[in-house]
Amino acid sequence: MQEEVRERAAPLVRLVQRHREPVVVQALRAATAATIAYVIALRLSPEALPLTAPLTALLVVQVTLYATLTNGIRRVNAVVAGVLVAIAFSLLVGLTWWSLALLIVASLGVGHLVRVDEYVPEVAISAMLVLGVTTVGDTAWARVVETLIGAFVGLGCNLLLPPPVWVEEAGESIEGLARRLRQLMLRIGEEASDRTPVEQAAARLHEARRLDHDIVRVDAALRQAEDSLRFNPRVREGLLHRVVLRTGLDTLEICTVVLRVLARTLTDLAKVREPEPLFPAGIGEVVERLLSEIADAVVSFAVLVTTSVSPNADAAEERLTAELRQAAATRDKLAQLLLEQLQHDARQWQLHGALLTEATRIIDELDTEHRSRRLLEELDRNSREQRDRMPRLNRLRERLGVQDELWRNRTGFGRRSS
Numbered sequence: 001m002q003e004e005v006r007e008r009a010a011p012l013v014r015l016v017q018r019h020r021e022p023v024v025v026q027a028l029r030a031a032t033a034a035t036i037a038y039v040i041a042l043r044l045s046p047e048a049l050p051l052t053a054p055l056t057a058l059l060v061v062q063v064t065l066y067a068t069l070t071n072g073i074r075r076v077n078a079v080v081a082g083v084l085v086a087i088a089f090s091l092l093v094g095l096t097w098w099s100l101a102l103l104i105v106a107s108l109g110v111g112h113l114v115r116v117d118e119y120v121p122e123v124a125i126s127a128m129l130v131l132g133v134t135t136v137g138d139t140a141w142a143r144v145v146e147t148l149i150g151a152f153v154g155l156g157c158n159l160l161l162p163p164p165v166w167v168e169e170a171g172e173s174i175e176g177l178a179r180r181l182r183q184l185m186l187r188i189g190e191e192a193s194d195r196t197p198v199e200q201a202a203a204r205l206h207e208a209r210r211l212d213h214d215i216v217r218v219d220a221a222l223r224q225a226e227d228s229l230r231f232n233p234r235v236r237e238g239l240l241h242r243v244v245l246r247t248g249l250d251t252l253e254i255c256t257v258v259l260r261v262l263a264r265t266l267t268d269l270a271k272v273r274e275p276e277p278l279f280p281a282g283i284g285e286v287v288e289r290l291l292s293e294i295a296d297a298v299v300s301f302a303v304l305v306t307t308s309v310s311p312n313a314d315a316a317e318e319r320l321t322a323e324l325r326q327a328a329a330t331r332d333k334l335a336q337l338l339l340e341q342l343q344h345d346a347r348q349w350q351l352h353g354a355l356l357t358e359a360t361r362i363i364d365e366l367d368t369e370h371r372s373r374r375l376l377e378e379l380d381r382n383s384r385e386q387r388d389r390m391p392r393l394n395r396l397r398e399r400l401g402v403q404d405e406l407w408r409n410r411t412g413f414g415r416r417s418s
Contacts (some may be wrong), residue, residue, distance in 0.1 A: 029161055033061040037153040044149065047142045052083060052130055056150025059126060061157050078119035081110050082126025083147045095131050103127055170225035170245055171306030173218040177252055178302030180214060181259065182295035188263060189291030193284035195277045201263070201270040208260040215253050222249055243378045247371065248305030255298060255362050262358040269351045280341060286334045287355070293327040294362055301366045317368055324363055331359050 034054035041053035059079050085107050093099045107127040111120035188204050222245055269278050279287060300323055304316040338352045364370060 029157060030058055030061050032161070033057040033154050033157040034150075036157070037150045040153065041146050041149050045142050045146050047146070050142070050146045050149075052146035053150040053153070055129055056083065056126075056147050057154040057157070058150075059122070060151055060154025074116045074119050077114055078111060078116040078122040079126045079151065080144075080147055081114050081116070082107055082123040082128075083130050084144070085110055085123070086127040086130035087144075089127070090131055100128070100131075103131060170218075170222045173221040174245065174249055174252065174306055175299070175302045177211075177214050177218050177249075177256075178299045180211065181252065181256060181298050184208060184211070185259065185291045185295035185298070188266065189288035189295075192266060192278050192291070193288040195275065196266070196270050198267065198270045198274055201267040205260070205263040205267050208256070208263040211256045211260070215249075215256060218249060222246065243375060244305055247374050247378055248302065251305075251365050251371070251374075252298070252302065254365050258358050258361050258365075262355065265351055265354045265358065269348060269355075272348060272351075280345075283334070283337050283341065286330065286337060290327060290330045290334055290359060293323060293330055294359065294366075297323040297327055297363075297366050305371075320366065321368055324366055324368075327359075327363055331356065331363065334359075 034057050037053040037057035038050065041047075041050035045053070056079050085103065089095075089099055089103050089106075093102075104124045104127075107124035108120060111123035114123075116123065184204065184207055191200060191204070225242075225245065266278060277284060297320060300316060300320040304313060304320055307313045307316050335356055338349075338356065342349050342352070
């Protein structure tokens with residue numbers, strides 16, 4: 001009996017354990033906003049079932065606080081426009097297959113007329129959803145009241161109950177990209193120490209090209225995280241978090257491009273050396289070791305940029321520095337071996353030189369000093385943009401004697417520059 005009770009309660013227990021996850025938080029926020037809007041609408045709307053209010057609140061509360069403040073007006077306009085179109089159709093024709101088609105066309109046209117920009121499709125979505133809960137004979141006034149109630153409740157929930165922060169999910173996406181880079185590097189290194197058919201080398205090149213799709217997905221997750229950090233009162237040092245994650249993804253994107261070029265170099269090398277191995281005896285093993293060490297450094301770099309706790313960040317930085325130092329030593333050893341090989345056989349010296357150049361580029365991109373300079377540049381650029389956007393606030397800061405260095409210390413960057 002007890003086991004049966006535990007099994008039935010297991011989903012609820014897991015939900016409680018996951019109550020801090022952004023998906024759960026967002027679901028609870030949406031349900032809270034919709035419920036509050038419905039309760040208020042029951043008192044203010046003449047309708048018995050004022051479902052338009054919770055529906056509007058549900059649509060509005062789905063955005064981040066930053067999007068609410070910057071795009072909220074357009075989004076609310078889109079929802080209101082869709083509701084008004086739905087009201088007109090419910091009063092005139094109701095819901096049929098042909099009226100649904102006309103509703104979509106009319107909603108998209110109205111969306112362009114009211115200039116809601118990227119939210120034009122939401123006009124049609126709102127109209128269809130509202131028409132589904134609207135019956136012929138409903139008064140337009142009641143629907144407008146319910147829409148305003150839902151819009152204000154949704155905006156209020158986004159202000160009083162800030163949306164969840166998606167930094168952890170963005171960090172997991174960045175680490176996942178780094179691990180996929182590592183796996184591909186390891187496979188390329190293993191094949192470099194043996195005879196590699198051209199078809200196999202070309203397959204690795206296609207895998208490297210497909211990593212571009214992964215970057216697009218990670219970029220989307222990072223943009224969501226960046227929006228969730230902006231204007232969020234629950235987040236301290238939001239600018240620093242955004243810059244660290246964004247520069248980290250930029251570095252991994254550069255490494256992905258260089259890896260694709262490296263795979264192309266090895267494919268060309270396989271064409272000219274077939275049926276022989278890619279490298280002479282002894283050199284292939286060093287190439288494999290070099291790519292393995294660089295692959296480990298890529299993952300350590302991702303862990304570093306996604307780690308917010310200082311002790312863990314220090315450990316990740318030390319590990320990354322040691323791995324890059326070892327990779328640089330292996331690169332130098334490979335360069336010496338290739339130089340000795342050049343004295344006996346100079347046929348592929350261009351491709352060998354390209355391989356060394358590409359490996360060096362990845363090592364340099366992952367270097368901690370390079371990363372620190374990049375962070376400083378990005379923070380300075382963001383600071384200049386902020387001053388340009390808010391000149392009055394900047395003049396007030398100058399009058400109070402607040403300098404850039406003090407601003408950096410308050411963001412936390414002055415305490416830790418790496």
